[in-house]
Amino acid sequence: MNERPELFVGGRWVSSKGTERAAVRNPATGAYVGSAALASPADVDDAVAAARDSFDSGVWADAAPERRAEVLHKAADLLEKRAPELARSITGELGCPIWFSEAAHVPNPIRHLRYYADMARDFPYDERRTDGANTSVVTQEPVGVVAAVTPWNGPLSTPTLKTAPALAAGCSVVLKPPPETPLTVYALADALAEAGLPEGVLSIVPGGREASAHLVAHPEVDKIAFTGSSAAGKKIMAVAADRIARVTLELGGKSAAIICDDADLDAVIPKLLPMALMVNGQACIAQTRVLVPRHREAEIVDALADALRGQKVGDPADRETRIGPMVSERQRDRVAGYVTTGRSEGARVVTGGERLDLPPELAGGWFVPPTLLAGVDNAMRVAQEEIFGPVLAVIAYEGDEEAVRIANDSRYGLSGSVWSAAEDRALAIARRIRTGMVSLNGRPQAFGTPFGGYKESGVGREMGPEGFRAYLETKSIATG
The missing domain is CATH 3.40.309.10 (Aldehyde Dehydrogenase; Chain A, domain 2)
Incomplete structure (x- = not known):
């Protein structure tokens, strides 16, 4: 059994302030697999507050790119050591064939962590531009607090696809996985915490629609990264428009x-x-x-x-x-x-x-x-x-x-x-x-090419350099 009675809020395991739990059953048999506490709006508030405090303190945002790379690489190593266990866990809660869990659902998150670790270290954050008379430095800075809302069909891969570039860029992240598959994703919390990610930088708060809505509407969230239906994406886009929050939306397809x-x-x-x-x-x-x-x-x-x-x-x-x-x-x-x-x-x-x-x-x-x-x-x-x-x-x-x-x-x-x-x-x-x-x-x-769509299939791109730049803001500084 995989029991997760606590939430991962601000880098610590805490009891939920709500009472709801998600009972997970094996889709192939209906047998009980485990359960996870679900986040209440108050838990989401705590997670966002931890993310905001950590970001504003600069404990991660101002860390050297080499340090961010080191943490992500170590987290990838730790996940890799647990690969067989993680594949079984994903198959148990999602129902996808074990060979696919082993070939894609586990290796891809590890690969994403390593790819963005290297990008964090090697990315040209500053560029000097001149018109002959004036000179500016164009610099890239982390976008801030990121709300990552993920679906059930990629229990570990989709959360990592958002969390890895966001952390590599120096952002703080509140990850909201769904109640259908809330178990395996906590391995990401375990790995990053053991790898040395500072407290406050990452929270994982599984929840349903109420928790999602509360998170994306939170005034302290600077960027929303969402994968899910086009109908939900439209609602998120409308909410984000009220405060001009940045969005990356990976939506439906046909x-x-x-x-x-x-x-x-x-x-x-x-x-x-x-x-x-x-x-x-x-x-x-x-x-x-x-x-x-x-x-x-x-x-x-x-x-x-x-x-x-x-x-x-x-x-x-x-x-x-x-x-x-x-x-x-x-x-x-x-x-x-x-x-x-x-x-x-x-x-x-x-x-x-x-x-x-x-x-x-x-x-x-x-x-x-x-x-x-x-x-x-x-x-x-x-x-x-x-x-x-x-x-x-x-x-x-x-x-x-x-x-x-x-x-x-x-x-x-x-x-x-x-x-x-x-x-x-x-x-x-x-x-x-x-x-x-x-x-x-x-x-x-x-690997490294952009992932995303036209029309109602989304806004923005994930993976590759495009997925990294999605978590950066551009600033121009006139220097002379």
């Missing part, structure tokens, strides 16, 4: 995978499915709209259906499992509801869509089978709304022009992919898609 008429399906499908089904389909960058040439529609639908039927669904602790459960019963019912909606709109359920026949030990789990919807029109809800589950929608097109038009016919613009035997053609199409990230033929993005 990404299109464009399969060109010259694509080799034997090469495409094994690479496309992991991009569509990661975290059991619960990923904002999932490639869930599959755009196919009309004259190859039947062929591609058959191939995708066969591949989906071959995905092993079951216990995420089993290394052979490809698809685990949804994070909660509510999420399971939401995804199943979208399949029903697709049918009512005229889509055809080719495979999936029904409750699974699972062994008795998984009968209490929240599973949705990999589902393929064919005959989808891009105006349907299942093509326009983020389902956040293992549901793919096949949409037919006539020619590259229509493929680009359909891909762009979305309020989202987070990710996407183009699949073609001709690299120049794939690149030309990718340049025309209004989205923040595109993969050619399933290639992964290079």
Whole structure:
């Protein structure tokens, strides 16, 4: 059992001033995993006050970049020593397959800490500029107190993606993880505290919507970094506007995978499915709209259906499992509801869509089978709304022009992919898609490239130098 009866406020373990607790259950079985105290508004106030005091004192903001780098590197080392334990913890509270926890959910946070440690040390904070007569120093300073609000589908990776660059820049951070997955994230507190992060600089206060709303509206918060739904992002943006708080918003997606008429399906499908089904389909960058040439529609639908039927669904602790459960019963019912909606709109359920026949030990789990919807029109809800589950929608097109038009016919613009035997053609199409990230033929993005989207998929960028600069303010000093 993983019991977290206290909150991490200002670098100390303290009892919550509220009474709520989150009981965490294994999504695959329904078995009790552990619990965590949830923060009340009073706890959030204490966390923000600690962050403000620490920032204004300069104990971290004025620390030498080399010192900040040292702490982040040591924290990364400490997490790495706990990697197997952390992977099991993430799979236990989120339900993603253990192999994915080991390959991504644990290594990526460690990599983020090290990347931003190096950036903190090497970044050119001062630049001297002259026009021939006058000279100024343009300097970069930490933005201040950061409220980081994170979702349940990245229990350790998303918190670290915000905390690492913020701390590297010299900010103080109040991290608010969700009640669905509040357990593994405390390993970040343990590691940073042991690594020497001064008291007050980091607080971790799990909570629900009330705690989130109180945190983002707090007048002492200078910057809000949020990952979640576009609907919540709009509310945060409106609240931030009242005091001109800085924001980075990484929001929803409905990404299109464009399969060109010259694509080799034997090469495409094994690479496309992991991009569509990661975290059991619960990923904002999932490639869930599959755009196919009309004259190859039947062929591609058959191939995708066969591949989906071959995905092993079951216990995420089993290394052979490809698809685990949804994070909660509510999420399971939401995804199943979208399949029903697709049918009512005229889509055809080719495979999936029904409750699974699972062994008795998984009968209490929240599973949705990999589902393929064919005959989808891009105006349907299942093509326009983020389902956040293992549901793919096949949409037919006539020619590259229509493929680009359909891909762009979305309020989202987070990710996407183009699949073609001709690299120049794939690149030309990718340049025309209004989205923040595109993969050619399933290639992964290079580490250090920016992550974020167009339109309702967000504001600003995370990862890379862009993710570091998001936590800095620019000041010009006239020197002569």
